[in-house]
Amino acid sequence: MQKTNLKIILAVAFLGVGYSGSANAYLDPGTGSILLQGLIAAIVGATFTLKLYWSKVKEIMGGVFSGKKLTPTTNEDNQDQT
């Protein structure tokens, strides 16, 4: 139920999205459908951004809890590896 509420809130939050684009004369793409896809695009974009930040947070937290010092990689390190 909580999930549903969240979806409704997200949906309402994006109601203001409009659209523009070409349409075929014999096909009505439907404003509702276009608005809906604008909403989906926004949600996908937001999810992608959140995932990106979340992976960065996990990386930092992982470094902190494993006790390793985060040292920048130098050219000398690279040379040692080769």
Added chain:
Amino acid sequence: MPVASPMYHAVRKTDALKPLIEDGLVIEELVIDTDVLGPNGLGADIVLEHPKLPFVSYPYEWSFSGLKAAALLHLDIHLRVLDHGVTLSDSSAYNVQFLGPRPIFIDSLSFRSYRDGEFWTGHRQFCEQFLNPLLLRSTVGIAHNAWYRGNLEGISPEELSRVLPFHRQFSINMFTHVVMQAILQKRSNARSKASKTVEKKLPLVAFKRMLISLRNWIDKLTPPNREDTVWSDYADDNSYSSD
């Protein structure tokens, strides 16, 4: 040059259609001499010949499983051509025919180049002509045929959302493709002139995600348990016995 000609050539330069034709999902096409059209063919760039279908049928005549097979074919084709930078210009159910029990896509000219970030213009039509008729049967228990025959463009989300039971409206798919679409459509009708136009793009990954989630959803749809009719067990009750 005819308007459709550049798009025809652009799509045929990709490998989008060949495997679909080989797999029997899209009807074969043969480029033949334009002279076959006689004086009517003046200015024609290409003339295509397709195998003649033995029988033509329409979505309002199909059974639930026929319409479902056609819907899945449409989505499968769209997903496969998108990998080659090609999309479909519409989602008409009348572009699908049956060869025996097998659905086949017959509109070779509805393939066109995909433009990065474009919306799925055939989404509403897909809902009206494939999804909503299937939902009418699987959710409400009403066969799509009579309604569809009375409205050849199919069943709109606004109409379907009025007959959906309240408790069935809140699954993620039902809410997105039926209820939400109907709300947005009504809302936009009410303020069509006042609405601002904002440039918006649908990323390809979201486009494909929509098609895949619709495919997974439709694949699971089944008609509700059928009630007995006068024809149930007809063969058992009314056949001549060997005596």
